[in-house]
Amino acid sequence: MVNQIVCADAGMDCDFVVRSDSDDELVRMARMHGEHRHNVDMDEAGVRELIKPAG
Template sequence: MAHRIECADAGMDCAFVVESESDDELVELAKLHGQRQHHVEMDEADVRELIKPAG
């Protein structure tokens, strides 16, 4: 089952959305996005709380 993370759910004014079958991949991609686009370091546990079902 696919899951997703939306940057806006982290409180950012940003349309970034990532979907994947792998929660580990979601976390990695979301953390990279935060670092590169928002200059924010996020804790893995905090990112995992943003995961929700896709669709």
């Protein structure tokens, strides 16, 4: 199953979306995005709460 993380769900004014069939990959990509784009160090548990089914 493909899941996604939508950056706007974290309260950001941002249209970044990452999709993957690996939750670990999703968390890794989303945290990298947050750090590089928003200068926010999101904790892993918080990022995992943003995971939802894609589509």
